[in-house]
Amino acid sequence: MESTADKIDPKLLLKLRESLLSWFHKNKRDLPFRANKNAYRIWVSEIMLQQTRVAAMLPIYETFLKRFPEPKALQEASEDEVMKYWKGLGYYSRARNLKKGASLLVEKHSGLFPENYEEALAIPGVGNYTASAVLSIAYGKHYAVLDGNVKRVLSRLFLIESDPALNSTNQLLGNLAQEFLSPISPGDHNEAMMELGALVCVPIPNCSSCPLSIHCKARAAGKEKEIPTSKIVDNWMDLDLNFLFLKSSKGLLLVKYPGRRFFKTIYSLPFRLEGKHPYEKDVWVEELFEGPGLERNSLKTKHSITNHKIQLKFSDINDTNAAKIETILKKKPDLEFKWIDEPELREEFPSSISGKLIKLKSKMNQQPDLPVGKL
Ligand code: SF4
Numbered sequence: 001m002e003s004t005a006d007k008i009d010p011k012l013l014l015k016l017r018e019s020l021l022s023w024f025h026k027n028k029r030d031l032p033f034r035a036n037k038n039a040y041r042i043w044v045s046e047i048m049l050q051q052t053r054v055a056a057m058l059p060i061y062e063t064f065l066k067r068f069p070e071p072k073a074l075q076e077a078s079e080d081e082v083m084k085y086w087k088g089l090g091y092y093s094r095a096r097n098l099k100k101g102a103s104l105l106v107e108k109h110s111g112l113f114p115e116n117y118e119e120a121l122a123i124p125g126v127g128n129y130t131a132s133a134v135l136s137i138a139y140g141k142h143y144a145v146l147d148g149n150v151k152r153v154l155s156r157l158f159l160i161e162s163d164p165a166l167n168s169t170n171q172l173l174g175n176l177a178q179e180f181l182s183p184i185s186p187g188d189h190n191e192a193m194m195e196l197g198a199l200v201c202v203p204i205p206n207c208s209s210c211p212l213s214i215h216c217k218a219r220a221a222g223k224e225k226e227i228p229t230s231k232i233v234d235n236w237m238d239l240d241l242n243f244l245f246l247k248s249s250k251g252l253l254l255v256k257y258p259g260r261r262f263f264k265t266i267y268s269l270p271f272r273l274e275g276k277h278p279y280e281k282d283v284w285v286e287e288l289f290e291g292p293g294l295e296r297n298s299l300k301t302k303h304s305i306t307n308h309k310i311q312l313k314f315s316d317i318n319d320t321n322a323a324k325i326e327t328i329l330k331k332k333p334d335l336e337f338k339w340i341d342e343p344e345l346r347e348e349f350p351s352s353i354s355g356k357l358i359k360l361k362s363k364m365n366q367q368p369d370l371p372v373g374k375l
Pocket residue numbers: 153156157200201202205206207210211212213214216217218219224
């Protein structure tokens with residue numbers, strides 16, 4: 001497919017850029033990662049925003065940067081501590097990559113985010129989008145960003161009707177974004193495009209507030225709500241996660257190991273995947289659930305992780321023999337475990353799931369005991 005950018009009148013391009021930037025300077029949100037052009041801070045914000053909304057990310061961003069104000073602090077911190085400060089954002093592999101990336105910055109780039117595109121791409125977790133965002137915003141480099149918001153604006157503005165999931169459409173939009181990018185203010189231009197997509201050119205667009213509306217081809221064609229065409233398949237999967245509160249005289253058991261479906265990099269309560277699912281079972285966890293002393297309960301709450309709609313449940317095993325459990329766990333080469341005091345659960349299992357489980361448990365404790373014989 002020929003690039004539509006080839007057909008854009010240069011005068012129109014200038015007008016569009018001017019309108020976009022002038023709108024951005026008047027309407028941009030006052031966000032902390034816009035306060036200065038520090039590449040490290042921008043990198044952290046971009047990684048946090050990859051799968052998290054701005055409102056949810058902001059309080060965590062501030063606390064995270066207070067504790068890790070520069071790459072060296074992040075490099076020197078333990079992984080467990082970084083995970084605690086990441087709590088609430090989910091997708092913990094992002095935090096692990098940030099920490100690895102911070103080490104790379106300290107060891108290879110004197111603690112600075114590199115200005116070179118290939119060197120930026122060599123940082124764990126940094127792809128084309130993040131490299132373009134950081135280099136353009138922090139260093140004024142001429143790289144256009146292409147995220148979902150930008151794709152939507154471009155598709156509508158230039159009436160790109162092909163399926164956005166196709167590589168050819170992606171390529172076309174990438175060329176278009178680069179052609180459209182302001183050579184004078186690439187960072188502001190990129191931020192403006194993302195902001196327009198986040199505030200105005202939203203899935204149901206607010207065209208009357210759009211600075212580009214008089215030149216928007218989708219609007220002129222009355223197709224602003226149909227573009228981009230989406231063939232996204234609903235691939236949500238239902239799953240039950242039953243977490244185990246396994247207690248001994250040493251405390252409550254937490255485990256961490258890479259060979260399981262979720263929480264590969266943080267300590268969590270052991271859990272069993274229940275219901276119909278395609279994942280492998282953890283034999284040692286299954287045995288605990290099938291063994292003596294297990295107390296089930298029927299309380300549930302909802303959660304979602306990636307494309308899973310999850311029902312959270314929990315079970316208890318009290319007064320277990322710590323030595324016996326430790327013998328089982330020590331045979332598993334990749335598995336780490338620790339015993340904690342139950343009130344430390346939120347801190348030690350840094351996920352919003354721990355908060356939900358604690359609430360469920362306190363709900364259960366408030367339920368009156370049923371009279372004997374009425375069960
Ligand atoms: S006019 Fe409407 S559809 Fe076109 S870019 Fe603006 S908000 Fe999006």
